[in-house]
Each structure stands twice: as C-alpha cells, then as structure tokens.
Amino acid sequence: MNVVRHRLFWPVAMLVALLLSNLFFTPDFFSIEVRDGHLFGSLIDILRQGAPLMLVALGMTLVIATSGIDLSVGAVVAISGAMACQQIAGLDDQGAVGGVLVAVALALALSAGLGAWNGFLVSVVGIQPIIATLILMVAGRGVAQVITDGQIVNVNSPPYKTIAAGFLFGIPVPVIIAAGVVALVAVVIRRSAFGMLLESVGGNAGASRLAGIRSRRLIIIAYVVCAVCAGVAGLMVSSTVSSADGNNNGLLIELDAILAVVIGGTSLLGGRFSIAGTVIGALLIKTLDTTVYTIGIPPEVALLFKAVVVVILCLVQSPAFRAKFARRQPAEVTA
Amino acid sequence: MIDLKTRPPLNVADRVRAIPVRQKYLPVTATAVLLALMYGLGVINYPGFSDTQIVLNVFVDNAFLLVVAVGMTFVILTGGIDLSVGSVVALTTMIVALLLENGWPAAVVLPVALLMGATIGFLMGLMIHYFDVQPFIATLAGMFLARGLCYVISTDSISIDNPFWVSVANAQLWFGGFFITISVLIALVVVLVAAYVLAYTTFGRDVYAVGGNPQSAMLMGLRVGRTRIAVYTISGLCSALGGVVLSFYMLSGYGLHASGMELDAIAAVVIGGTLLTGGSGYLFGTVLGVLVLGLIQTIITFQGDLSSWWTKIFIGMFLFVFIVLQRAVTRRRR
Amino acid sequence: MSEPLLVMRGIGKRFPGVVALDGVDLRLYPGEVHALMGENGAGKSTLIKVLTGAYHHDQGEITLGGESVAFAGPHQAQQAGISTVYQEINLCPNLSVAENVLIGRAPTRFGRIRWSAVRRRAEELLDRLHLKIDVGSDLGTHSIAVQQMVAIARALDVDAKVLVLDEPTSSLDASEVDQLFGVMRGLKEEGIAILFVTHFLDQVYEIADRMTVLRNGRRVGEYRTADLSQLDLVGAMIGKELAALEDIEEAPRREVAALERGTPVVSADGLGRNGAIAPFSLAIHKGEVVGLAGLLGSGRTEVARLLFGADHADQGKIAVDGEPVALRGPQSAMRQKIAYCPENRRTDGLVEELTVRENIILALQADRGWARPVPRTRQDELVARYVKALDIRPADPEIPVRNLSGGNQQKVLLARWLITEPKLMILDEPTRGIDVGAKAEIQKLVVELSDGGMAVLFISAELEEVLRLSHKVAVLRDRKLVAELDNTDGLDTDRVMAAIASGGVA
Amino acid sequence: ACGGEGSRNSGGGAAAGKDDGKIVMGFSQVGAESGWRTANTKSVQDSAREAGIELKFSDAQQKQENQIKAIRTFISQKVDIIAFSPVVESGWDTVLKEAKDAGIPVILTDRAVDSPDKTLYKTFIGSDFVVEGTKAGEWVKKEFASAAGPVNMVELQGNTGAAPAIDRKEGFASVLGSDPKFKMLASQPGDFTRVKGKEVMEAFLRANKDIDLLYAHNDDMGLGAIEAIEAAGKKPGVDIKIVTVDAVKDGMQALADGKINFIVECSPLLGPQLMELAKKVVAGETVPERVLTEETTFTQEQAKAALPDRKY
Ligand SMILES: Nc1ncnc2c1ncn2[C@@H]1O[C@H](COP(=O)(O)OP(=O)(O)OP(=O)(O)O)[C@@H](O)[C@H]1O
Ligand SMILES: Nc1ncnc2c1ncn2[C@@H]1O[C@H](COP(=O)(O)OP(=O)(O)OP(=O)(O)O)[C@@H](O)[C@H]1O
Ligand SMILES: O[C@@H]1[C@H](O)[C@H](O)CO[C@H]1O
Ligand SMILES: [Mg+2]
Numbered sequence A: 001m002n003v004v005r006h007r008l009f010w011p012v013a014m015l016v017a018l019l020l021s022n023l024f025f026t027p028d029f030f031s032i033e034v035r036d037g038h039l040f041g042s043l044i045d046i047l048r049q050g051a052p053l054m055l056v057a058l059g060m061t062l063v064i065a066t067s068g069i070d071l072s073v074g075a076v077v078a079i080s081g082a083m084a085c086q087q088i089a090g091l092d093d094q095g096a097v098g099g100v101l102v103a104v105a106l107a108l109a110l111s112a113g114l115g116a117w118n119g120f121l122v123s124v125v126g127i128q129p130i131i132a133t134l135i136l137m138v139a140g141r142g143v144a145q146v147i148t149d150g151q152i153v154n155v156n157s158p159p160y161k162t163i164a165a166g167f168l169f170g171i172p173v174p175v176i177i178a179a180g181v182v183a184l185v186a187v188v189i190r191r192s193a194f195g196m197l198l199e200s201v202g203g204n205a206g207a208s209r210l211a212g213i214r215s216r217r218l219i220i221i222a223y224v225v226c227a228v229c230a231g232v233a234g235l236m237v238s239s240t241v242s243s244a245d246g247n248n249n250g251l252l253i254e255l256d257a258i259l260a261v262v263i264g265g266t267s268l269l270g271g272r273f274s275i276a277g278t279v280i281g282a283l284l285i286k287t288l289d290t291t292v293y294t295i296g297i298p299p300e301v302a303l304l305f306k307a308v309v310v311v312i313l314c315l316v317q318s319p320a321f322r323a324k325f326a327r328r329q330p331a332e333v334t335a
Numbered sequence B: 001m002i003d004l005k006t007r008p009p010l011n012v013a014d015r016v017r018a019i020p021v022r023q024k025y026l027p028v029t030a031t032a033v034l035l036a037l038m039y040g041l042g043v044i045n046y047p048g049f050s051d052t053q054i055v056l057n058v059f060v061d062n063a064f065l066l067v068v069a070v071g072m073t074f075v076i077l078t079g080g081i082d083l084s085v086g087s088v089v090a091l092t093t094m095i096v097a098l099l100l101e102n103g104w105p106a107a108v109v110l111p112v113a114l115l116m117g118a119t120i121g122f123l124m125g126l127m128i129h130y131f132d133v134q135p136f137i138a139t140l141a142g143m144f145l146a147r148g149l150c151y152v153i154s155t156d157s158i159s160i161d162n163p164f165w166v167s168v169a170n171a172q173l174w175f176g177g178f179f180i181t182i183s184v185l186i187a188l189v190v191v192l193v194a195a196y197v198l199a200y201t202t203f204g205r206d207v208y209a210v211g212g213n214p215q216s217a218m219l220m221g222l223r224v225g226r227t228r229i230a231v232y233t234i235s236g237l238c239s240a241l242g243g244v245v246l247s248f249y250m251l252s253g254y255g256l257h258a259s260g261m262e263l264d265a266i267a268a269v270v271i272g273g274t275l276l277t278g279g280s281g282y283l284f285g286t287v288l289g290v291l292v293l294g295l296i297q298t299i300i301t302f303q304g305d306l307s308s309w310w311t312k313i314f315i316g317m318f319l320f321v322f323i324v325l326q327r328a329v330t331r332r333r334r
Numbered sequence C: 001m002s003e004p005l006l007v008m009r010g011i012g013k014r015f016p017g018v019v020a021l022d023g024v025d026l027r028l029y030p031g032e033v034h035a036l037m038g039e040n041g042a043g044k045s046t047l048i049k050v051l052t053g054a055y056h057h058d059q060g061e062i063t064l065g066g067e068s069v070a071f072a073g074p075h076q077a078q079q080a081g082i083s084t085v086y087q088e089i090n091l092c093p094n095l096s097v098a099e100n101v102l103i104g105r106a107p108t109r110f111g112r113i114r115w116s117a118v119r120r121r122a123e124e125l126l127d128r129l130h131l132k133i134d135v136g137s138d139l140g141t142h143s144i145a146v147q148q149m150v151a152i153a154r155a156l157d158v159d160a161k162v163l164v165l166d167e168p169t170s171s172l173d174a175s176e177v178d179q180l181f182g183v184m185r186g187l188k189e190e191g192i193a194i195l196f197v198t199h200f201l202d203q204v205y206e207i208a209d210r211m212t213v214l215r216n217g218r219r220v221g222e223y224r225t226a227d228l229s230q231l232d233l234v235g236a237m238i239g240k241e242l243a244a245l246e247d248i249e250e251a252p253r254r255e256v257a258a259l260e261r262g263t264p265v266v267s268a269d270g271l272g273r274n275g276a277i278a279p280f281s282l283a284i285h286k287g288e289v290v291g292l293a294g295l296l297g298s299g300r301t302e303v304a305r306l307l308f309g310a311d312h313a314d315q316g317k318i319a320v321d322g323e324p325v326a327l328r329g330p331q332s333a334m335r336q337k338i339a340y341c342p343e344n345r346r347t348d349g350l351v352e353e354l355t356v357r358e359n360i361i362l363a364l365q366a367d368r369g370w371a372r373p374v375p376r377t378r379q380d381e382l383v384a385r386y387v388k389a390l391d392i393r394p395a396d397p398e399i400p401v402r403n404l405s406g407g408n409q410q411k412v413l414l415a416r417w418l419i420t421e422p423k424l425m426i427l428d429e430p431t432r433g434i435d436v437g438a439k440a441e442i443q444k445l446v447v448e449l450s451d452g453g454m455a456v457l458f459i460s461a462e463l464e465e466v467l468r469l470s471h472k473v474a475v476l477r478d479r480k481l482v483a484e485l486d487n488t489d490g491l492d493t494d495r496v497m498a499a500i501a502s503g504g505v506a
Numbered sequence D: 001a002c003g004g005e006g007s008r009n010s011g012g013g014a015a016a017g018k019d020d021g022k023i024v025m026g027f028s029q030v031g032a033e034s035g036w037r038t039a040n041t042k043s044v045q046d047s048a049r050e051a052g053i054e055l056k057f058s059d060a061q062q063k064q065e066n067q068i069k070a071i072r073t074f075i076s077q078k079v080d081i082i083a084f085s086p087v088v089e090s091g092w093d094t095v096l097k098e099a100k101d102a103g104i105p106v107i108l109t110d111r112a113v114d115s116p117d118k119t120l121y122k123t124f125i126g127s128d129f130v131v132e133g134t135k136a137g138e139w140v141k142k143e144f145a146s147a148a149g150p151v152n153m154v155e156l157q158g159n160t161g162a163a164p165a166i167d168r169k170e171g172f173a174s175v176l177g178s179d180p181k182f183k184m185l186a187s188q189p190g191d192f193t194r195v196k197g198k199e200v201m202e203a204f205l206r207a208n209k210d211i212d213l214l215y216a217h218n219d220d221m222g223l224g225a226i227e228a229i230e231a232a233g234k235k236p237g238v239d240i241k242i243v244t245v246d247a248v249k250d251g252m253q254a255l256a257d258g259k260i261n262f263i264v265e266c267s268p269l270l271g272p273q274l275m276e277l278a279k280k281v282v283a284g285e286t287v288p289e290r291v292l293t294e295e296t297t298f299t300q301e302q303a304k305a306a307l308p309d310r311k312y
C-alpha cells in the first residue's frame, strides 16, 4: 500500500514492465556475462548507453528546479565533443593521457562558459529561459561545426576512447562516471543548502529575494552545472565512436532529458525536485529505445509506441486519473 | 471618521498608475520598432531589398507559421505550451494528401483534416485538465503520436494533384504589381478573428484570467477546465489549418514536414511580447514575431555567402540581439 | 425564524494527515449576518471551500433552499446564488480592476463584450464601497487593501442569495470597514444570507446576528450574538477560559520616557523613491517600537520596502548605528541585521511547497549562503523552539507550509525572521488574519522583543494596536510622511486620525 | 559589362550584378546534416569560384519550407539561374512556376522532383538512390552465392522518411527480398549517424546471435556499427560482412582496412558538372534532361588504390 503511494512507484513499475517485456522476446535479456573480467549484457548496455542521457537529465533537473528550462543541452553536447576531438586530433601523440586531459578540460571549461552564458541571459538580463536557451540551441550547432570546420573529426586516441568504452573494476567507465557525477551532485546538493535554496527560488522567486537569497548566483550555477553535465555527456557521445559530429551529436537529447525529469516527478513549474526520479526517468527512456530495437518494432510505429508509453505513464502517475479509474479503498488518515 | 470620498486626488499615485497602462503595450511596441530597424538594415545593405514584394513574400512564405502561432498564442496566454503543433501540421498534410490521392473530394477532406487537428488538441486538453498532466509532457506525447501516425500512413511523401488544391496553391492575388496568395488571406482572417475573440469575448477574457492565476480564476467561478481544454483544441485546429495552408504551399504530404515548427511558433509568440507564464500578451505581437523570424531568414538569404554553420550562428545572433534589445526597452525598474 | 436557506450537515473533510472538518453543521437564514468563528486552523476557510465546491467533502450533506446540492466547483455555486470572497484574495492581477469585478458575467451584445458598460458597472460597484480608482488600471498595481475591496465589489455584483465573506476586513481600515458594513446591512435587508469570517471580535458584535464557533474542525456550537459575551466566545473558540483577551485590552501603554534615545539603530534621511514615496526622514532607536499609521495606499509598505532595500531608493541616505550604509538589496539589509516580514505572505513571504522547517530556516540560510548549511540538529532545535513559542499548528515542521491555515502561515513567517535575531524588525501587518489568542501572543512578542533591545517598525491597519505597541507613531498620507507623534498620554486614535486627515498635527 | 565590384553600389536595378556578364547562381542547400552533405556544399562552392560564377548560397536547415523561401528570395533578387537539392520529391510546382514566370532557369541536383511538368526545370543532375540499393543487393547476392544459407542480414536505415533511406531500402529489397535464402532479421533507423548506428547495432547483436551481413545506408552508420561489432568480440568484415553506401574517406579507409566489404559510391562532388551545365543553360544551349553523376562501386582492393586521392 505504502509502496504504491511512493512518488516513484509508477516509473519504477513501468521500467520493470518494459524490461520484462524484453525478456519475453529475448530470453537471455537479463543475463549478465563476465568476459575478460568485464561485465556484458543488455542491462549493462542500457546503463552504458543511458549514461549521457542520465547526465544531461541530471543537469536539467537543477535548471527545472529554478523553474527554468535548458533547450541548449544538445548543442552543448555537440560543442563539447567537437572541442575535445578537434583538440585531440591536433595532438602529435593522440595516445598521450596528458594531452587528452587538457582537451577534456578545455571542452568542459567551454561548456561551463556556455552554461554561464545561459544563466546570465536568464538571471541577469531576465530573458525567459526557453528563449534564452533557444539562442544557444540554434547557434550552438553552428559553433560546433565552426570548431570542426563542418567536418566529422576523427580521433584515434585510446585514452579518449576509454571515456565511453573503457572498463574499471569490470564496470563500463561511462556508468561509473555517470554514477559518480550523480552521487556528487546529489551529495553536494543535499548536504549543502543549495538544493533547498534552489527549490525556494524555483517555488517563489519574489519571496526568495525578500528572504535574502542571492537567486542570480544560484540560477547561474544551476545552468553551469547543467551545461557541464551536458559537456561530460558530449565527451561520452563523441568517445563512443571516436569522432565528433557537430550536427548530429546530442540531437533532440533535450526533449528526452526533459521527459526524464518530468517522469521522475519533478514539476516543470519549478520548486521541488527529485534526482532519484530523474535517474529512473532516464533509464526508462533508454530502455524504451532499446526495447524498440530488440523486440523489432517497425520504425514506422516506433514513435507511436513511444507516445503510447508516455501517455500511459502520465496517466498512471496522475492522482486524478487513479482516483477516477483505479478507485481503491479511501486513504486512511491520522489526525 | 475620515471620509474616503473627500481624499484629495492622489497626484503621485496617479502618475504611477498612468505608466503601467502604457507599459502593457511596451513589449509589442518595442518589437515593432526593432522590426522596423531590422527592415531598414536590410534595405540599406542589400540591393533589391526595398522591393515591396519582399515584405509580401515574408507573409506568403510564413502564412502557415502565422496560423499555427495564433493557436500557440491562445495556449501560451493560459500559461501552457503546445509542442505538438509541428507534428499536427505534418499529419494534416499527410492526411490531406492521402485522402485526396484516394479520390475524396476537397470539400470533405478539408473539414476532416480540421476535425482531426481539433480532436488531437481536445484530447491533449483533456489530459492536461482532467488528469493534471503537465502541458509540456502531454503535448510532447501528442507530438510523438502525430509524427508517428504520419509514418504509419507512409514514410514517403505523397504529392497532391487535386485540381482544387493546385488552383488554390497557384492562385496569386495581384494588386499594383505585387501579389499575395490565398494562404495569406486565410492567415489574416485567422489573425483578425482570433484578435477579436481575445479582446471582445467572454472566452477570450477567460483565457487571460486563467493565465493570470488559474487557482483564482477557478475560485472566481470561471470555467477553467473548459477554457484550458478549449485553447488546446483551438491550437490543434490552428495547427490543422496551418497544415492545410502548408499543403497549399508544398502540394505534398510528408511526415518530415514542419519539423521543429513548434519552436518557431513559440519563439514568434514570445518575441511578440507574450509571457510564457501566461496572462499577458497580444495577438498583434505574435504577427510581429512571425515577421521577425521571416525577415531574419530573408536577410540571411540576401547575404548569400554564409556557410551552413554560420547561418545557424547568425540566426542565433539575430535572435539574441533582438531579444536583448527588446528586454532593454521593456525592462521595468524595481 | 423562517426556514434556513442553507444547511450544511455533518460535513467531514480530511487532508493528508489532518482532519480539517469533522461532522460540522451550519445553518444560514435569509436576512441574517452569520459569523463563523474559530482560531487559526479551526477549519473556517475549509468549510467555506467545501460549501462552494472548491473542495469536495468526504462526508455530509448540503441543502440550499431545501434542495440537496453538491457543487462541482465555484462556478456552479455562483450559478446557484452563492457569492464568495475567499480569504486569500483570489483575483487576476494581470487584468484590469473593472475586469476583475465583472469577469465571467460581463455584459455582452451579440457575444461582444461591451467594455464601456463593464467600466461603468465596475465604477458603480466600487462606488458603493466608496473606492475611487481608475478601473482601467491593472489590478496588480494596487495594494492588498484595494484588491480586497475589488474582491468584495465583485461578490456584491452577483444576484446572490448567499454572500460568503472570508476575512474581508483583515486589511481594511476602520472607515472602509464601515463602508462594507453599510453595504452588508443593505443586503441583509434584501433578505440575503451573509456568512462572515473575521478575527475582530468587535466587528462580530457590531454586525453579526448569530454565530457558529468551530474548534479543531468540530463545531462547538451555534449562538445568538446577543447571548454570548466576548469572553465566552473566546472561551468557546479556544476551549478554555482565557485571560489573554483582557491582557491585551488592558496592556499598559508603552512608556516613552523609559527609552533612552541614543544613536538610532536605523535612520533614514531624505529617503525617497520617485512615484512611490516622497522623501522622508525617520529614526528608530534601540528598543523602540515605531508605528506607521495611514490609510490604505498611503505608502506604509513603501517605507518598509525602502528601509529593507527591497526597492531601490533614488534619493536620500540610510544610516545604521550612525554609520551610513548602502542598501543594495535585501541581502545587504540583512547584513545590517534588518528584517522584513512582508504583508502579502502568499506572494512575498512563503515558498508554499517547502516545509514549515525550510520556510523558517530560509532567511538564516540565505544569509549564510548555500555552501554553509545550518546543521540539521540546529535547524530542528531552532524550529522546534519557535513552533512552540508561536504555537504553530499543526506542530509538524515537515509538512508543506501550503497546508497550514492562513494564520499559522503568518506565524511561520514571523519565526523565519525572529531566528535571524535582527536589530530592526519591520513588521508589515503581522497580525492580519490572526485569531485573538495569537494576536495577543504576537503583540506580547513585540513588547518582549523591544524590551530586549530590538527596534521594531510596526505597520498595522488597526490604529488601536499601533497605539498600544508603539513608542512613536509616524503618520503617512498620500505617500508622504506628514507627522511624527510621540505616544504620550494625549495621543489617541482620534488625534492620529486627525493627523491623517489634515496632513499635520492637530 | 562593367567591373563586378561596382555593381553592388550602382543602385537602380534590383538585380544583383545582373548586367556585368557574370552569372549569378542561387543555390539552396538542404542543410549540413552529414559529412556527405558538407562535401557536396564545398564542391558546389569551390567549382562556382573556379567557374567564375557568383554564388548565392542558402542553407535551409533541413526544412523544405525554408528551401522554398530561399528560392522565392532568389527570384526577387533576379538571379540568373537557380540550383537546389530537393530532399523531398514533391511540393515544388508552385515555386518552380514562379521561377519559370520570372524567366529564371532551374537545375535540380542530387534528387529529382516528381512534377509531371518537365518544363519547370532544365535538367537534373544526381545519383539514383534506388540504383545504389540495387547495387548493394547485387553484390550481396554474388558474395553469398555459394553459401548454403540462410543468410542472416540486418539493416541500418537512414532517418525515417528520408528519401535516400526509403530508396536504398527499396533497391536492396528488390534484389534480395524475393529470395528465401536471404533473411532480414532486423531493420531499424540509425539516422545516418555513427552514434546511432553503433547503438542500434549493439541491440541487434544482443537480440540476434547469428548475423552474417550488415547493410548500412551510409558509411557513417557502418563505421558506428563496426565499433559495436568489435566491442562484442567479433571481427567486422569477417564474422559479419558489411556493405554500405557513400564512399566518404573514413568509409574508404575502413574498406581498405578490411572492416567493410563493399561500398556503393554516392558522390557528393556535383559541383563541376553543375557549373558546366549552368553556363550552358544561361547561354541558351540545350542540355540533356537527366545527367547522372559519375559514380562507381568499391571493393577492398579498389579502395586501397583509390584512397590516396580521396579528397572528402
Ligand atoms: N490544502 C490543504 N492541505 C492540507 N491541509 C490543509 C489544507 N488547507 C487547510 N489545511 C488544514 O486544515 C485545517 C483548517 O484550515 P483552514 O484554512 O480551514 O483554517 P481557518 O479556520 O480558515 O484558519 P485561519 O483563521 O488561520 O484562516 C488546518 O489544520 C490546515 O492546516
Ligand atoms: N483609496 C485609494 N484610492 C486610490 N488608490 C489607492 C487607494 N488605496 C490604495 N491605492 C493604491 O494602492 C497602491 C499601493 O499603496 P501602498 O502599498 O503604499 O499601500 P500601504 O500604505 O502599504 O497600504 P496597505 O498596506 O494598507 O495596503 C498605490 O498604487 C495606490 O495608488
Ligand atoms: O549520408 C548521405 C547524406 O545523408 C545525404 O543526405 C544523402 O545520402 C547519404 O548517403
Ligand atoms: Mg482561513
């Protein structure tokens, strides 16, 4: 009873249902094998492929908590990958860890700068977030292509490759990175007062100002964190195929990220947010994609399938819907 | 006791209050002025830009966007958002093309297409109102659904050769050496009707009230649910009509038509001075917003030597400069 | 008496974790003013929302004119002739005053709204309340008091059988209350039943015929006003005999002489803001309570906001402890140990979805910055202390503040600023919407705080209260500070009124 | 007649350098969605410069409506000739009629339009995507001729709805679809990108233990899939044979390295041919209605030979 009432019950239930439906088509879907000391298996694939989305959605959660939104994350994914790959491609020794680290640092610094730009437009200039970040969404892919001169930049760098394809303690590196960043952000946010102040600003900006909260700074930080998360995701995406494609990397990831955040129970109106929810939301979306491929849903109906799942999920999560259709015994209340 | 009636006039206060009234129109005015500046920029820089037909072409080429943006204005005024519009436009072109291809008469196809759009909008409205699904998500689902239906119909594009459609598409209304198309007329009529509805009807005012504060509107006894469902229905209808207009423009149905148009429509509405939080804005602003987007495109084509990526950066820069200037003009002191 | 017009029987309403109403009965007769009384959180507003269909009740039955009704929402209630002014002003700030009065029933011709008629009708209605404002201006540009009047005007327009007023007078001054009562008496004569909620006992005895008293979501009883003394009423509301009421009534006037006026804690010199308030000078000393008096819209809130840096002053200087300071915003005011409890708690004060604890801790935390969280144990300790001291109910710090009743929300706001231990506390209408008991507590608190050395700027629409608490009263009129009166023996409400009226000392 | 420099400021006419003898071409490109497209753009720009043609280039950001807008703007600018790459076959009649009425000739590149009125454009230069699919299919048929079968195949399609995706699928299926020996186990869109190609291939590999052949609608997806195959511990080009379309440099490299088995060329280098045709059309000469791009196919050996002079 109490489990069912939990905020995340329905997303989790949906996730489990999707995974189980895979099992039906691919009997060894749940099997995880160890090869050369590395974990392999469909579940591991989902985690690994879901890592970039999880990161982007994580950053998006913070921005949404401020009652903002960031449409530019896809462009930042592209820019960050372009920057890193272009940098590495110019190295004499692409295998040098030092050079790769510099490239990674540059890419992330650039991402942070872009996040600061978004935050500046939103909190200082006062532009509505959707439009403020639309600017970078449009221009950003251009920027990525300027960096790579419109080409797909290939790199041949084992250290860079590790970001997406490496293993540590048998676990894929991207999974470790994503888990690490999620844990770091979650701890910093809940251990410090950042989360609460963010929720306050998102919940009631005017009142927050009168309570002395420096909301500008907080909002800028949120956008910077969001962009850096997208930047890390950009490294992963470009590292998977050892090349940066300014035009296609991270395409439409903003929609999936927002969807993940909302599925996880964070309201787009701002205020209260749930990082755990976002993680589940991201996994759910990635599982949905995988399911389409593995159970062989024809591409023509794949979108329809996605729409149906989203609608069902929204409806079962809606208390109003459950009250109307899944009438259960009246809630017990204690005074 | 003090009699309030005998209070002397509030001189300072009067002045304070005099400003807000005009302030309501400030965003729209700012957009208009900046648009004029932008046009001037084009005329000075590019030969041939001053040709009146250039301005008319902006209307000709953006009639469908204008129609869609009108629907979006209703939704945004209530504080909502509709991401499904682009897909519904595409689905409409697809259905129109399919039905015409199967020999249905134009007089039947038209209402069927419009009804389809309105129905999708209506269903999303139901989800949003009755089941408290956030508009962004409900309409995102609508977006997937409509785009998905396109591909179910066909992944290929279907061309339209119905004589009525072709003649409407090719008709040019000439006056004094310049022309517009029937689509432009349709768009203008839609704009006028919608502006009237927003300003002069009970429903229109309910839209603003719901956008101002839905909770209050409910307690004031307004039919919030009906209003919200209606705006999404209207948006669906406008999208379908926009789709019909686009099918005149393209003479084809295709699942990839109008991709990303939702962002153009939202941008047009917001550039026109309407607040995404709802409750404030004018339809005239939306018209200006569409013109701004159209003019940016025209200027870039006139420039003619931008690479693909610089094109993107330029569009972004134009948007940026425009929005920041608009912001600077309308910014209120506090 | 005739048949009751409206009967609510056995009404039950639960919220998660709270039973807000438990088998409540209410009867309303045509042509009576019926007061609904109870402490903060007793369930008054909830009962009203159940009546109008804004909430769906779990149990009970409602009959109107003998017929059983169940409204799906306020719209249906309105159609059935129940017109309501809710406690928190529920209007649309983005629309004009005229529209707010008439939206939903604006006169039309062929579906076209007749705007001139709308304006005319709105002016007429506001005129009944003697409010003269530009009905074309946006509602949001007006003060709470004006908005309250607009909400009332809106309710008056309906061809109603039942008029429900949930604390309509909380932000009105004496003369406006009089206007309202005049109108209410007129309606009563026309046979309309009026349900009236207020925390001002005097007003109840002035206007109400009968009353229903609620306590903890249960009905204590139904009484004729004439049959129940004020003391018994308070007893019924609170559930025990309470001397608090007498305490306030007889609280001694503040001794001006007792105060040493050295360097002021905060002093304003020629401080002003164009279009908001004319330049004024005001000094507030350690341990001093300065009251601000004035009609609504006279600029009291503006004074408060300038002193807190919430608005930017475009002229004049502020000094704290004699040192000139620049208040660039609330943060810098907080650095100077100035606190501000705004009058509009819903929009300017609380973050509704945060918990009681988080709301209380908010200012303290903001001051420390996000990187230095207040340790949880310290939070719990502080919060527990103030929940107890201010008797915040329910006493669960982990529920969203949204779920608290209006009065308890106000206390949360007070607690937020008290824990920052300010040198100057600015209280803008802190007692609005607070029940007698709590009001007495807050007044006592103000006295204690100032005795402990805190300077207080106290704003209230109730002159009596201002006079009772203040060492000095500053009088505002038309956005100008027109007089500063020491609270000596000679000062009474009449003299303050006279100062307000004439713009100087009488 | 007079120098090209002065014409801009000479005022008067709306024409952008109309009478200075220099041909002005308006070119409407679809976008920059792939390396192929970028090479195509570059080829057009470079050859225009070499041919002394003034190019008005407009990028449509993947939207047909933007292409139409651009063409309409070219018409009002009174350019001498318009060229464009329509991604979609249908929907061009109205604007082409406007061009015709304005007396501006049009050349289609890369993809045809389905208009029944052939007078709306002068010529069409480009590849035939269906033929590309057919070529790929025929190679597969030959390659597995001696295999006992069944041959298990998977396919990475381009973006759902995109013309090259539809046609390449169709051409491939027209060769192999009727042969029961060849079994298409799975076919999903990889959106013409490496990342998506890899991701989808990973799913294919999990769901299907035994894959003999991968057909990717372009090199990029094939390159992504190679990564997936290698990560799964298999040898691309050996354990799983791969055939792709495009022959961009990276693809050719993989082909030469033995990771891809066969590539059907789809050349983006239309520029020189286009400029030549443009000059002829403006001069009033007659040109053939259909000009095919010079294209070939590559085996691994041919790739090794061709690789050194591959420019894109
Ligand atoms: N939306 C809600 N969710 C949960 N609890 C609520 C909600 N609204 C009110 N309550 C609770 O119901 C009880 C009654 O509240 P109500 O607002 O009716 O009190 P009230 O008598 O109007 O008090 P006040 O005089 O302070 O306005 C309180 O305990 C309050 O905390
Ligand atoms: N009776 C009135 N007639 C016209 N305008 C009024 C009246 N009362 C208030 N206003 C308007 O209300 C606005 C707000 O005033 P302000 O915030 O200074 O009020 P205040 O003195 O704090 O009063 P309170 O807090 O009691 O509402 C001003 O713009 C003023 O024009
Ligand atoms: O990769 C390319 C491009 O995507 C282009 O659209 C045409 O065909 C494909 O081969
Ligand atoms: Mg109440």
Ligand SMILES: [Mg+2]
Pocket: C143, C300, C301, C302, C343, C428
């Ligand atoms: Mg005030």
